[in-house]
Amino acid sequence: MSYRIKLENFEGPLDLLLFFIHRDKLNIYDIPISDITSEFLEYIKLMKILNIQVAGEFIVMASLLMRIKAKMLLPKKQNDDEEEFEDPRDELVKRLLEYKQFKLASTTISKVYEKHCRKHFKGAIIPIKDQKEDMSQYVKNVSLFDLLGIFKEVLERLPDSTTYELNREEIHLDEQIEYLKKMLQSKSNINFKKLMLSLETKLKIIVTFMAILEMIRLKEITVQQKIVFGEIILTGYSK
Amino acid sequence: MINKNLIEALLFSTPEPLTQVKLNQIIPDENVDLREIVDEINLEYEKFGKALFIEEIGGGFQILTKPEYHYYIQRLYNKSKKFQLSRPAMEALSIIAYRQPISKVEVESIRGVNCDSVVKSLMERELITIKGREEGLGRALLYGTTQHFLEAFGLNRISDLPKLKELSELMDDGQTPTEVLDASE
Incomplete structure (x- = not known):
């Protein structure tokens, strides 16, 4: 990649x-x-x-x-009487x-x-176009670390495979993006954790996670979390 | 009485806050207390339930629509007049606002990350400017907020910024900024 x-x-x-x-x-x-x-x-x-x-x-x-x-x-050094030891x-x-x-x-x-x-004055100049769009608009109340936390959890839950298969998986970022897009067409939103848990292999999880980050970048989805450490929800971004 | 209407006309016609200094230039022969007249107009607006009021911003006075009309005015513009600042930019702006004049290195040491692009974008938006150079080695550039910052945020002067939370208050509240945000809504 x-x-x-x-x-x-x-x-x-x-x-x-x-x-x-x-x-x-x-x-x-x-x-x-x-x-x-x-x-x-x-x-x-x-x-x-x-x-x-x-x-x-x-x-x-x-x-x-x-x-x-x-x-x-x-x-720690024993400083006789003095309690002053530096942490x-x-x-x-x-x-x-x-x-x-x-x-x-x-x-x-x-x-x-x-x-x-919320208060307006006369003759305000409306910015023609924001030169740089604010990316954090697309990620509401979710920090990257929240996403990483779930990513980690999901990786840990994967059963250790005892047998090794040698057929190579071919999963492409584009495919996963398409997959997510299709999913969002039929559903209004996706529960991030459920989505991750539904994936069987490590590679698939990684590629899907990257697909999500890529879609945030392309402004195709938004990520929201209603309460701190609550469920993370993905929704299609409607212009 | 002419004064009052004149001041209202002046306030109405300018997008920037009107200052006493500016007023003195416009009517040099008369001694008019801008604040006094603004208070009078505000009382009148209130009495007649007008849609406008005058606020003290950036050392001057500005005529504004009341917040309750925001929803419709926004629809009129069909586009937000607001600029969007990213969270990192907002953090850097706050540090600069409270600690000005301050060098970029100091901002970086508080945020713990490089702030090149953030400082650049704040400069481009004219929210901060170079206020001078540090004494001593390297003579680093020092940054501070601008008049535009005061106007954009509706502050009269820098000392009107909300007070920083005391460090002692921060220690055991366990709150994240987002929680504080939710609670006050």
Whole structure:
């Protein structure tokens, strides 16, 4: 497969960490570094399988996590009376909190903007055409990590095959896109998880997942999630 | 009374907020307090249940339609006047708005990702601009928000931005931004 998905339009390593923290309801001041590190690495691996261009920032974060993990394994120095021992996670916690602060601020400011847009002034210039369309319009409330999470789950559920068949499967991206399109003609929407679970082989799952990402890119479908960690629904995008 | 109608006419005819400074240039001989007259007009609008009101934006005053007509006005235009900012762009814009003047490197260190294209698109939309250079090594460019930003977001000045949530409030609420969004709707 010769195309790559740019992660730039999605999220960065701090988003992934906040995603884990929120999903598992972790205490941000007491992050289980060891678990988080291995899961972080696993997600990077998943992104690689899917040909998502893993930004250097993810690698940097992975190495930071491993460094913290290593530091935490070292025996703590007994500083006689002083209770002041530095937690190797402090710096990371600070960054996460600061980032979260601005993430919240940006949704608040978006709301301020939305609200202001309901009031109109005379002689407003209507932008002729938005030079760059906002891709996040097509992905409503779903982060890439939500999709990856289900992808991972589905891969894990596949039964280990004990016999090996040597006939090679031929599944093309185009075929899967057609398949999804046909499905959307008969149904108004598709449940992402059910769809994934209905596929029998790893290759098929991977190609279908890529087909979905490609269709989001081509604005042929939208992806929605009504509640956080709820079901993810695919619908055809109507112009 | 002439003043009031004159101000209304001026406000009506310009798409940009009208400032006291601008007004003084237009009628140099008279000493007119713009805010005072705007308040009067607003009272009148309210009294007669008009569709318009005047709001203080970006250091001036602008005549606007009431939000309840948004739905129909939008249909009139047949196209949204809104610009769409991606989430990354919105995040970078918020960081710049609260921390200005700020260098791109600092924005990147908060977001944890490269912000080249995001900063570029915010510049293209004239929401941010270069405000100067950093002291010291490298003399990095410093960015800040523009007058256009205030007008687009309906803010009078930067200090009118909603307060940042305290870090201590963030620690155990366990909320994601989307949840906050849902709750306030």
